[in-house]
Amino acid sequence: MMSVKGKVVLITGAGQGIGRGIALRLAKDGANIALVDLRAEQLEGVKKEVEAFGVKATTFVADVSKQDQVKAAVDHAEKELGGFDVIVNNAGIAQVKPLADVTPEDMDRIFRINVDGVLWGIQAAAAKFKALGHKGKIINASSIAGHDGFAMLGVYSATKFAVRALTQAAAKEYASAGITVNAYCPGIVGTSMWVEIDERFAEITGTPKGETYKKYVDGIALGRAQTPEDVAALVAFLASDDSDYITGQAILTDGGIVYR
């Protein structure tokens, strides 16, 4: 049976959206959850929702772009929840901009969060699994934009391709320690991220608000936008023992947008 019962799982970007959805699904499956985000207030709300499933939860405010803060989050999770088994490096930001307008500051900001943040999570989790002397699972947020470069989301796409590269390299480096490393690649998920993407498209291109989101959702073979629960179902599998023989993969869950 697919199970994460009793495991300790740390999720970054857990204050809302997909991270919150993953936290609730894994709590329902019996995992104890360490919730990490920039915003304390959101974390407290999700903590209560997680605890309603009868599992343990703890919160930690951290900026994933800071290596020391991510390590501190992992140490906190182990100390508070009595172990450490899975990390979900979910936190990420989007940026809608034509490539011609991208600045060095834009590059720095988005890469530090989406790429450096994932690497700090990989490092901290792998070191913890090794120190504890057991296997572990590292699960990273990529995207359909990590398989196809999207116009106006060019730099964001580059970060999500980079997450796939780190996932493959880490899978190879850590396999001998019994650590698997995989990525999930969602499609169009109706979270705040897409509200922001749609609004930025409207500002830049003059497309009426809501139209960009609708255009993308209309292109999904299964005929509806993705929910955080859809994404969480794949992450729950990757966090469970049933995925033990899978490593280095960046698995699409998009309702039929990108075919690989």
Ligand SMILES: NC(=O)C1=CN([C@@H]2O[C@H](COP(=O)(O)OP(=O)(O)OC[C@H]3O[C@@H](n4cnc5c(N)ncnc54)[C@H](O)[C@@H]3O)[C@@H](O)[C@H]2O)C=CC1
């Ligand atoms: N929404 C979508 O359609 C898709 C999202 N994704 C990816 O899934 C992940 C989650 O996305 P959503 O839930 O939609 O985004 P969201 O914007 O709704 O939530 C992101 C969360 O991450 C937190 N966060 C942002 N920067 C952070 C930092 N430096 N340190 C710690 N926490 C930080 C935010 O406070 C927020 O709670 C992201 O990596 C995103 O790129 C991938 C494919 C599609």
Ligand SMILES: CC(=O)C(C)=O
């Ligand atoms: C936000 C995101 O990853 C896309 C391509 O929708």
